[in-house]
Amino acid sequence: MVGPGSWRWGPLAAVCLAQTLLMLDVTIVTVALPAISVDLSGSLQSMQLIVDAYALALAALLLNTGAVADRIGRRRVFVCGLVTFGLASSLCGAANGATFLIAARALQGVGGAMLFATGLAILGAAYVGADRAKALGAFGAVFGAAVALGPLVGGAILEVAEWRWIFLVNLPVVAVAIVIALRHVPETRNPRPRRVDWVGQVTFAVGIASLVTALIKGGDWGWTSTRTVAVAATAALTLAAFLISQARQAEPMFHLALLRNRSFAGSAIAAFATSASLFGMFVYLILYFQKVEGIDGLPAGTRLLLVTILAFVAAAGAGRLSSAVSPRLVLSAALTCSAVGLLQMTMLDAGSSWTVALPGLVLCGLGFGLANPTVAAVTLAVAPPDHAATAIGMNSTFRQVGVATGVAAMGALFDHALSAPDAAGARAAQAASVAYSDALHHVFFAGSAIAAVGALLAATLVRTTPTPAPTERSPKPTVPAAA
Incomplete structure (x- = not known):
């Protein structure tokens, strides 16, 4: 609970500011990749790693960071995460080479793991009853808005400043969040924390x-x-x-017993498939815009904004839809939308306008928006209460691993399919555009296949009425408790 003399909504403000930073830095960087590549003379592989370093560090550290926070204090880890994220953002802005930037992005992921692992726990300890419902609703809205605004904010920054400012703009937000956290967020711990694995x-x-x-x-x-x-x-x-x-430990960070529940396994696969199919595509679509159409910055951000706005709108209605329709149908429909949308986008080629792919972008946005809140709802519905925090952490890990492996696998496919133009002069430029278009089609087909398999498995595994997942042992409770 928030102590006397503290701002009632201070914990919510601090957590929402941190969440804004985390989600903006997932999507904002995709718009800046062409400019970064030119300025730092980075290769396609370097651009992949700039995205993946952040996602990998976050995924690798997320589950154990929660255990550390339960032991030494959530506010302490949260503030350390803000400091780490701010320092890493400064280093990203000062990067003089692709390798340096990749390392700084990994450090951002370390800070992001600290923030991601503690945010919901801080809200759970600070609010009860109606206040908790309001806080979680605001948290979800900020999550969706930050994702939606990322491409537009990134594009707008690139119109008036160099790419370094997409990272440096984090610093004042970090400073404000630190002040609010130190003054208004009470310290909490778990009285019986899980040991660090x-x-x-x-x-x-x-x-x-x-x-x-x-x-x-x-x-x-x-x-x-x-x-x-x-x-x-x-x-x-x-x-x-x-x-x-994990199978042999009494208190693992990754509870394999949860995966024996069909609904939980289906939701985890859906989380992975959604991230792998769509985030991998975004990176190479932006490169196509720059290489073939010669646009980046705000125009490119505006095109991606359509996807994220539709995702935000669909997410807002997903809760009502899941209460009226089976979550299995919602998840399979969401991934089917993404699969069909990516397949439709193969109609985009070097001689066509980007609007040819507009129906596909619309379907991808709807699929992304419907999938995310439904995955979270199924995860919470099937996880035992004393495993809820671990289940959410595992779900987030599947998402981040999906981002990292999707970007890497589609990049390998894109690079393999990209052939050098066998022409000169103006014909070489046209041949290069055709080569980029053909390579992008491979990415679309791969993403569509991933989403389609995810839709099939979600329809097969997720049950209409989820039941709590079985556990082999009775773990120690993880209910937030005041220090």
Whole structure:
């Protein structure tokens, strides 16, 4: 509860400001990738890593960061996350090379994990009853608005300043959030916190990082080269070790028992498929706009804004829809919308206007908006109360891994399909445009396939009336408690 003399809505303000930063930095950077590539002489692989470094660090640290916060204090970890995020944003703005920027983006992901892992716990401890419902509603609205505004804000910044300001603009927001958190957010802990799972942390981080590295670098190294095979084998072995460690530990960070529940497994697959199919596509669609149509900045951001606004509108109505229609139908319909939308976007080619892909963008926006809140609703419905925090964390991890692997896998496909133009002069420019268009079609087809498989599995696994997931052990409670 908020203490006497504190601003009643201070915790909500601090958490919402942090959430705005987290979601803006997922989408805002996609619009700036062409400008970053030119300024830092970055390759396609570098652009992939600028997106993936953030998502990978966030996914790798999210679950264990919550355990640390439960033990040493959520406000403390939250403020440390803000400081880390602000420092990383400064380093991103000062980057003099692609490698430096990638490292700074990874540090942003570290700060993001601290903020993501503590935000809802802070709200749960600060508010009860009607106030908690209002706080969670505002939190969800800010989440959707930040995603929707990312491309537009990024494009607007690029119109008046260089790309570095998409990161530097975070600093005043960080400063305000720190002041509010220190003055108005009470410190809370879990009286019986889960211990930090170091074995799971290391094996999961190494496994996911190795998998993404193999996908991104495999084209350059050769898919059957010793280096690619070694990195892929490292990914397989460490991820297998991770699963074994989680099965054997009394208090794992990743509860495999939850995945035995069909509805939870279906919602996790839907979260992964949604992120992998759509976020991977955004990166290469922006590159197409710049390379073929010669536009970036605000015009490109405006085109992506259509997707995110529709996602926001669809998300607002998803709650009512899920209460009237089976969540299984909503999830399968959402992913089917994305699959059909991506398939329709293959009509876009070097000789057509971008509006040819407008129906596909509309369907992708609707699919994204319907999927996210429904996934969260199913996750909370099937998870036992004492596993709710872990279930939400696992769900978020599936999303971020989907972003990272989707961008990497589609990048490998795009790079493999992109052929050098066999022409000169004006004909070379036209041939290059055709090559980009053909390569983008491969991305659309891959994204459509991922979404379609996700729709099929969601329809098969998610039940009309979810039942609580089974657990092998009775874990220690994770209900927020005042310090």
